[in-house]
Amino acid sequence: MQSALDFISWQEVINHGKFLIFKTIPLLFAASTITFITSHLIEKIRISNFRSKRRGTAVITGGTSGIGLEFSKLFARDKIDLVLVSNDPKEEVELVRKSLVEKFGVKVICESCNLSKNEDRLATFDRILNQLEVKADYLVNNAGFGMVGELQKLEWNQVNDMIQVNSTAVVHVAHAFVNDAINRKSSLKMITTSSLAGVQPNPLFNVYASTKAFTRLFAMASHVELAKYNITSTALLPGATLTNFVKRSKYDTIGKYTSVAKLTPEEVAACGYYHMMNGHSVAVPGLIYKFLHFLMWISPSDIMMNLFYNQNKPSQ
Numbered sequence: 001m002q003s004a005l006d007f008i009s010w011q012e013v014i015n016h017g018k019f020l021i022f023k024t025i026p027l028l029f030a031a032s033t034i035t036f037i038t039s040h041l042i043e044k045i046r047i048s049n050f051r052s053k054r055r056g057t058a059v060i061t062g063g064t065s066g067i068g069l070e071f072s073k074l075f076a077r078d079k080i081d082l083v084l085v086s087n088d089p090k091e092e093v094e095l096v097r098k099s100l101v102e103k104f105g106v107k108v109i110c111e112s113c114n115l116s117k118n119e120d121r122l123a124t125f126d127r128i129l130n131q132l133e134v135k136a137d138y139l140v141n142n143a144g145f146g147m148v149g150e151l152q153k154l155e156w157n158q159v160n161d162m163i164q165v166n167s168t169a170v171v172h173v174a175h176a177f178v179n180d181a182i183n184r185k186s187s188l189k190m191i192t193t194s195s196l197a198g199v200q201p202n203p204l205f206n207v208y209a210s211t212k213a214f215t216r217l218f219a220m221a222s223h224v225e226l227a228k229y230n231i232t233s234t235a236l237l238p239g240a241t242l243t244n245f246v247k248r249s250k251y252d253t254i255g256k257y258t259s260v261a262k263l264t265p266e267e268v269a270a271c272g273y274y275h276m277m278n279g280h281s282v283a284v285p286g287l288i289y290k291f292l293h294f295l296m297w298i299s300p301s302d303i304m305m306n307l308f309y310n311q312n313k314p315s316q
Ligand SMILES: *[C@@H]1O[C@H](CO)[C@@H](O)[C@H](O)[C@H]1NC(C)=O
Pocket: 087, 114, 116, 117, 157, 161
């Protein structure tokens, strides 16, 4: 009796195995890298060419500075009217309003609100929805404020205010405007600014990463939950926070690398705008951060947490 194996020596089997490992895997790796980079470049071109043909009104929290202001400019460029909710100083807000109106000729309403206060939020929603009768077609849930210093050294009231703005207000704003859109039987596109830091638990950046995980999960689950109402929800995951913790860690030599990887608010907003308008569930700006997002997504939390912990520890 002869079996098929008798015709092949074990040496040949081993050689075939080596061929597979040493030739095929690098080829697959190269192919996926090329696909990854190409799709990023295509996305980049699409982002820079994208213009919304639909008009309407956008409500933007934190819309008078930072990433929120860049969102405001993109909507205004595409002739979409604006309602900007923020807690920035009155004179700054007025300057922003004036320049948007003069440059783009859109309607801009500015509402001042301390988003960490429940009563303030309720009063602001009532003004926007019932008194001004704003019909939002777009919602940018972007407010968030930060304080310098280690969490343990901050007063509880300050930490609580931050959690109120970074998590509670995000859900409250979505709740108010989604309800209004559903009652009007109208579509709504919303985007929530979260962070790549919300993908994995992050020892020593614990509360920050945890509130970002909260908004990331909230935005992504809303995408599926609200689809039947023709409402889309996008989680925007910029990696700028990664830059911060790399800088503060002992690996200061990566400074050069992080300045290459550093995202501008314009880039972040343009990427978010494109994915929001196309109704995608997640937007990750920047090639390096797309790759990091993928790595974080496939890596076990135990390994990542130890890595973050060692990286975040202040140097001796
Ligand atoms: C906003 O409200 C919170 C909570 O009452 C308060 O601690 C904070 O100082 C307020 N912020 C501003 C800028 O008024």
